Amino acid sequence: MGNKYSQMKSIKLLLNSGFLVFTLFVSAQNKNEITIESLLKEMVNRDAVARFPTTNFRLKQESSYNRVSKTPEESKAWYNNHDYNSNEKDHNFIRTEEKNGVKEWVLMDHVGPGVVVRTWMPFLKPDRPDTDIQIKIYLDGSTEPVLEGNMLGLLDGTGLIPFPLAHQSLRSAVSFFPIPYAKSCKITTTAMPFFYQFTYRAYDAYTPIKTFTKEGFNKAISLTKEVGELLLAPKNTEKGEALVCSATLKPNKEKSVKLPKGNAAVRELSLKLDDYTNAELTRTVVLKMEFDGEPTVWCPIGDFFGSGIGLHPFEGWYRTVSEDGTMTCRWVMPYQKSGKISVLNLSATSVNINLKAVIGTWKWDSESMYFNAAWKGQYPVATRPFSDWNYITLKGRGVYVGDALTVMNPVAKWWGEGDERIYVDGEDFPSIFGTGTEDYYAYSWGGKSTDFYEHPFHAQPRSFVYNKLNRKTTKEKSTLGYSTETRTRALDGMPFSSSLKLDMEIWSWTDCEMGYGVGMYWYGDKQTTSNRVPNKKEVINVPPLPKEITELLKSNK
Numbered sequence: 001m002g003n004k005y006s007q008m009k010s011i012k013l014l015l016n017s018g019f020l021v022f023t024l025f026v027s028a029q030n031k032n033e034i035t036i037e038s039l040l041k042e043m044v045n046r047d048a049v050a051r052f053p054t055t056n057f058r059l060k061q062e063s064s065y066n067r068v069s070k071t072p073e074e075s076k077a078w079y080n081n082h083d084y085n086s087n088e089k090d091h092n093f094i095r096t097e098e099k100n101g102v103k104e105w106v107l108m109d110h111v112g113p114g115v116v117v118r119t120w121m122p123f124l125k126p127d128r129p130d131t132d133i134q135i136k137i138y139l140d141g142s143t144e145p146v147l148e149g150n151m152l153g154l155l156d157g158t159g160l161i162p163f164p165l166a167h168q169s170l171r172s173a174v175s176f177f178p179i180p181y182a183k184s185c186k187i188t189t190t191a192m193p194f195f196y197q198f199t200y201r202a203y204d205a206y207t208p209i210k211t212f213t214k215e216g217f218n219k220a221i222s223l224t225k226e227v228g229e230l231l232l233a234p235k236n237t238e239k240g241e242a243l244v245c246s247a248t249l250k251p252n253k254e255k256s257v258k259l260p261k262g263n264a265a266v267r268e269l270s271l272k273l274d275d276y277t278n279a280e281l282t283r284t285v286v287l288k289m290e291f292d293g294e295p296t297v298w299c300p301i302g303d304f305f306g307s308g309i310g311l312h313p314f315e316g317w318y319r320t321v322s323e324d325g326t327m328t329c330r331w332v333m334p335y336q337k338s339g340k341i342s343v344l345n346l347s348a349t350s351v352n353i354n355l356k357a358v359i360g361t362w363k364w365d366s367e368s369m370y371f372n373a374a375w376k377g378q379y380p381v382a383t384r385p386f387s388d389w390n391y392i393t394l395k396g397r398g399v400y401v402g403d404a405l406t407v408m409n410p411v412a413k414w415w416g417e418g419d420e421r422i423y424v425d426g427e428d429f430p431s432i433f434g435t436g437t438e439d440y441y442a443y444s445w446g447g448k449s450t451d452f453y454e455h456p457f458h459a460q461p462r463s464f465v466y467n468k469l470n471r472k473t474t475k476e477k478s479t480l481g482y483s484t485e486t487r488t489r490a491l492d493g494m495p496f497s498s499s500l501k502l503d504m505e506i507w508s509w510t511d512c513e514m515g516y517g518v519g520m521y522w523y524g525d526k527q528t529t530s531n532r533v534p535n536k537k538e539v540i541n542v543p544p545l546p547k548e549i550t551e552l553l554k555s556n557k
Contacts, residue, residue, distance in 0.1 A: 032054075032055065032208060033208040033209065033210055034055065034113075034115065034180055034203075034207065034208065034209045034210065035180065035209075035210040035216070036178060036180060036210070036212060036216050036217065036220045037220055037223055039115060039117075039178035039180060039491060040178065040220065040223050040224060040227045041223075041227075042490070042491065043176070043178070043227060043231075043490045043491050044227050044230045044231065044317075044490075046318075046330060046331070046332045047332055049332070049399065049401055049489075049490065049493055049523065050265075050331075050332045050333075050334055050368065050369055050371065050523055051365070051367040051368055051369065052367045052369060052397060052398070052399065052495065052523075053367075053399075053495055054367060055203065055204075055207060056203065056204050056207075056495075057114075057201040057202060057203045057204070057207075057495065058201070058202050058424060058425075058431070058494075058495065059117075059199065059200075059201060059202075059424075059431075059432065059492060059493070059494045059495070060110070060114075060199070060200055060201075060202045060431050060432070061197060061198065061199045061200070061431065061432040061433070061434075062094070062107060062108040062110075062187075062196075062197070062198045062200075063083075063195075063196060063197040063198070063433060063434060063435050064083055064084050064085060064092040064093065064107075064193065064194070064195050064196050064197075064435055065083050065092065065419060065433040065434065065435055066080045066081075066082045066083050066092060067091055067092055068080055068082075069433070070429075072388065075385070075386070079386035079505065079507065081417050081507060083195065083419065083434075083435035083436065084194050084195045084435070085192050085193055085194060088192070090192075093105050093106065093107055093192075093193060094106040094107065094108070094109055097188070099143075102190070103190075104136065104188035104189065104190060105188055105189045105190075105191070105192055105193055106186060106187070106188050107187045107188065107189060107193055107196055107198060108185060108186065108187040108198045108200070109184075109185075109186045109187075110184060110185050110186075110200060110202065111183070111184045112183070112184065112202060112203065112205060113181065113182050113183065113202075113203040113204075113205070113206075113207040113209045114180075114181055114185060114200050114201050114202050114203055114209075115178050115179065115180045115181070115200060115201045115203075115209070115491070116137075116178070116179040116181075116185060116187075116198060116199070116200045117176065117178055117199055117200060117201055117491040117492045118174070118175070118176055118197070118198075118199040118491075118492045119155050119173070119174065119175045119196075119197065119198055119199070120172060120173070120174050120196070120197040120199075120439060120442060121151060121152060121155070121172065121173050121193075121194070121195065121196045121197070122171060122172050122173075122194065122195050122439075122444035122445060123152060123171045123172070123173070123444070123445075124194055132150075132191070133150070133151040133189050133190060133191045133193070134148065134149065134150065134151060134189065134190040134191075135147075135148070135149065135150070135151040135154055135155075135187065135188070135189050135190075136148045136187070136188045136189070136190070137179065137185070137186075137187050138184075138185070138186040138187075138188070139179075139181040139183075139184065139185055139186075139211050139212060140181055140182055140183040140184055140211050141183060141184055146211075146212060146213060146214065147160070147179070147212075151173075151189055151193075152173040153173075155173045155174070155175040156168045156173035156174070156175070157175075160217075161175055161177045162224065162225070162228060163228065164228050164231055164232055164455060164456055165177040165224065165227070165228055165231075167455060169442050169443045169453055169455060169458070170438075170443035170444065170445070170451055170453050170460070171443065171444050171445045172439075172442060172443050172444040174442045174455075174458075176457060176490075176491065176492070177224075178491055179212045180209050180210060180211060180212050181209065181211045181212060182208075182209045182210070182211045183211075185200070195435050195436075195439065195444070196435075197434065197435060197439060199432070199492050201491070231317055231456040232456065234315065234316065234317045234318070234320065234330065234456065236267055236268040236330050236358060238267045238268075238358070238360045239360060240267050240268075240358040240359045240360030240361070241260060241358070241359045241360075242356060242357070242358050242359075243257055243259070243356065243357045243358075243359060244354075244355070244356050245257045245353075245354075245355040245356075246352070246353070246354050246355075247343075247352070247353055247355075248350055248351070248352050248353075249285075249343065249344075249345035249350060249351050249352075249353060250345065250350050251345060251346075251347060251348055251349065251350065252345065252346065253344075253345055254288070254342050254343060254344040254345065255342065255343050255353065255355075256340055256341065256342040257340065257341050257342075257355065257357065258338070258339070258340050259335070259338065259339035259340060259341065259357070259359055260359055261337060261338055262337065263334075263335075263336055263337075263361075263362055263363070263364050264334070264335060264339075264359050264360065264361060264362055265332050265333055265334040265335065265359070265360055265361070265362035266331075266332070266333035266339070266341075266357055266358070266359055266371075267330070267332060267358045267359065267360040268328065268329070268330050268356075268357070268358040269328070269329050269331075269333075269341070269355075269356070269357050269358075270326055270327065270328040270329075270355070270356045270357075271287065271301055271305070271326075271327050271343065271353065271354070271355050271356075272324070272325050272326045272327065272353070272354045273285065273325060273351055273352065273353060273354075274325075274351075274352040274353075274354070275351075275352070276310065276311040276325055278347070278349070279309055279310030279311075280309060280347065280542045281347055281351060282300065282301050282302030282307055282308070282309055282310060282311065283300045283302055283303070283309050283517070283539060283542050284300070284345070284346045284347035284539055284540055284542070285300065285301050285343065285344070285345055285346070285347060285351060285353075286298065286299065286300050286301065286343070286344040286345075286346060286534075286539065287299055287300075287301050287304050287341075287342075287343060287344075287373075288341070288342040288343070288344055289333070289339070289340065289341050289342070289371075289373075290339065290340050291333065291334075291335035291338070291339045291370050291371075292335050292336050292337050292338060292339075292370075292526065293338065294370070294526055296333075296370050296371060296372045296373070297371070297372060297373040297374075298373075298374060298375065298532075298533075298534045299373040299374060299375040299519045300375055300517075300519070300539060301327060301343075302406070303375050303404050303406065303517060303518065303519030304327075304329070304373055304375075304404075304519050305319050305321055305327035305328070305329060306319045306321065306404045306459065306461060306484070306486040306519075307321045307327060307461060307462070307484065308404065308406035308461065308462050308482065308483075308484030308517075309406055309462075309482055309484075309517075309542065310462065310482075311325055312461040312462035312484065313461065314454040314459045314461035315454055316454065316455070316456055316457065316458075316459055316486070316488060317330075317456040317457060317488065317490065318330050318331055318402070318488045319486075319488070321461065331371050331401075331521065332362075332371070333370070333371040334362040334364060334368050334369075334370070334371075335362075335370070336364050341355065341357055343355060346536055346539050346540055347540075369397075369398060369399070369523035369524055369525060370523065370524060370525070370526060371521070371523055372398075372521070372522050372523065372524055372528075372530070373519060373520065373521045373522075374392065374519070374520050374530055374532035375517065375518065375519050375520070375532065375535070375539075376390075376391065376392070376516075376517070376518055376520075376532055376535075376538075377515075377516065377517035377518075377535065377538040377539065377541065378515070378516050378517075378538065379408070379513075379514075379515035379516070379538075379541055379542075379543040380513030380514065380515065380543075381506060381513065381514045381515065381516050382506075382513055383415075383506055383507070383508040383510065383511055383512055383513070383514060384511045386418075386505065386506060386507055387505070387506050388421060388503035388504070388505055388506070389418075389503065389504050389505070389506050389516060390501070390502070390503050390531075391403060391502040391503065391504055391518055391520055392500075392501075392502055392520045392522075392530055392531065392532055393499070393500070393501045393502075393530065393531045394496065394499060394500045394501075394522060394524065394528060394529070394530050394531075395498070395499050395528065395529045395530075396498070396499075396524055396525055396527050396528030396529060397496065397497050397498070397524065397525050397527075397528060398495070398496060398500070398522050398523050398524030398525065398528045399493045399494060399495045399496070399522060399523045399524075400489070400493065400494040400496070400500055400502070400520075400521075400522045401488060401489045401493050401494075401521050401522055401523060402486070402487055402488035402489050402520075402521045403486070403487060403502075403518055403519060403520045403521065404484065404485070404486035404487075404518065404519045405437075405441070405484065405485050405486070405504075405516070405517070405518045406462075406482060406483070406484045406516075406517045406518070407482070407483055407514055407515065407516055407517075408481065408482050408514060408515030408543035408544075408545070409479050409480055409481060409482075409483070409508075409512075409514055410480070410512050410513065410514065410546045411480060411508075411510045411512050411546075412478040412479065412480045413479070413508070413509040413510045414446040414479055414508070414509055415437075415479055415508040415509075415510075415514060416436060416437035416438045416446065416479075416507075416508075417436055417437070417505075417507035417508070417509070418436070418437050418504055418505030418506050418507035419433060419434040419435060419436060419437075419440075419504075419505045419507075420432065420433075420434040420437070420440045420502065420503070420504050420505075421433055421434070421502075421503045421504075421505065422494065422500070422501070422502050422503075423499075423500070423501040424494065424496050424499070424500050425496055425497050425498045425499055425500075426498060426499055430503075432494075437485070437504060437505075437507075438485070440487065440504075441458055441460065441485035441486070441487050442455070442457075442458040442487065443460065446479060457487065457488050457489070457490065458485075458486060458487040458488070459485075459486050460483065460484065460485050460486075461484055461486065462482060462483060462484040480546055480548065480549065481545055481546060481549045482545070488521070500522075502520075504518075514543075515542075515543025517543075520532070
């Protein structure tokens with residue numbers, strides 16, 4: 001009898017213990033559950049991007065890239081520019097299905113937990129922003145779409161998802177509103193799609209995610225509005241100690257400022273030159289940083305702040321270039337013991353600088369990472385034969401968070417047909433394969449030389465106003481001269497555990513020699529390395545403007 005009672009008591013204790021463990025497990029899951037609200041808060045949490053994600057994911061993309069592209073060794077197919085669907089013979093999508101006798105084109109079909117974090121689609125014609133194509137988003141195997149509407153209107157800031165989380169960007173519909181799902185996501189259209197990109201986070205199996213619903217979206221409306229307001233007013237709200245430095249730098253000289261010792265973080269950094277008459281100064285004046293004894297930043301100031309060659313004002317979530325010449329960044333840059341910020345003058349003349357850094361608190365942990373920025377420049381860059389131009393290759397653990405590309409185009413015809421190809425953790429084939437350089441930077445149809453746009457996460461702050469200088473009234477496009485494109489990442493940051501390689505295809509309509517310069521930004525462990533090293537020779541090799549533009553500049557003075 002005693003033995004039986006003892007056995008029953010033991011079973012009861014085990015059941016209670018199991019229930020307690022299960023309850024704690026569920027509580028932990030709920031605490032770490034990924035929801036619309038948690039993602040919106042993460043979008044505007046600058047501290048979050050400075051730590052490696054505790055909930056593991058990799059960034060993936062479905063796009064209309066040309067499916068004949070298999071390997072660089074098959075160069076004709078690899079550099080084929082047909083990254084869209086123009087007729088029934090094109091198959092730059094996953095498949096077609098029929099539902100109740102209605103045909104649907106499947107553009108994305110991810111099985112597993114994830115979050116759609118960026119969508120991009122161009123208007124079917126650059127001068128007609130409407131289309132009859134309907135888009136449908138099915139989640140977790142449901143036979144009914146949770147979201148349905150006009151393919152562009154649903155995701156361009158004029159429909160359900162408000163601006164600026166969705167918006168129109170130079171003839172494109174772009175959305176950064178997060179769409180989480182626990183089991184699967186399928187996206188279809190009711191007619192053959194044109195160009196498209198759907199970028200998403202693919203999480204480990206069993207990651208706790210609360211699937212997007214209309215009810216959940218409506219509950220998050222006030223938070224969505226609050227996040228939108230923050231994105232459009234990107235101020236640093238963290239208090240800290242301000243370090244100020246003003247100096248005159250002679251050619252090939254630098255000025256350094258040591259940061260307070262101990263565990264801390266740079267919360268805001270601004271730099272201003274007293275004169276930007278010489279546009280090349282933003283390329284030949286270089287920002288340098290080191291944290292805990294390791295160099296982490298070496299980048300021309302124009303490429304670091306997103307202005308390119310010359311002063312070109314714009315405002316974004318992480319960086320602002322003001323009309324008065326103040327260039328500001330709000331990347332959080334943590335360190336454990338020490339830090340130093342330096343400005344190096346590689347120009348042939350003296351420059352006056354005004355530097356300000358706000359240093360705040362930081363609690364270093366195992367997921368904390370160092371901020372890095374590097375630069376690559378090359379002139380000339382031949383457009384034939386077609387090639388992949390490596391932005392950067394990283395080894396180790398980190399998160400890639402943005403870049404700023406400045407090109408010098410010596411001809412009027414469009415230069416940016418090239419696709420991005422991004423390989424993560426040793427992939428043989430890129431998990432992110434794009435459809436064009438301008439698509440990567442969130443606009444479309446090439447653009448005219450007078451085009452300007454800005455958004456919290458991307459911008460074209462400079463495109464040389466050749467047509468305006470030449471007093472042209474034609475609709476003819478010209479991309480002659482300099483242009484700068486920049487993109488920064490929040491929810492679409494790219495984590496990597498062992499490596500990341502980002503190539504941009506060089507694809508111009510003209511056989512010519514261009515100039516390329518790109519600043520790249522990422523977070524990484526102390527052991528994480530890149531293939532970019534300081535290149536003073538290339539910094540001072542500023543690509544010259546085409547003869548047509550220099551003559552127009554003289555005549556317009």
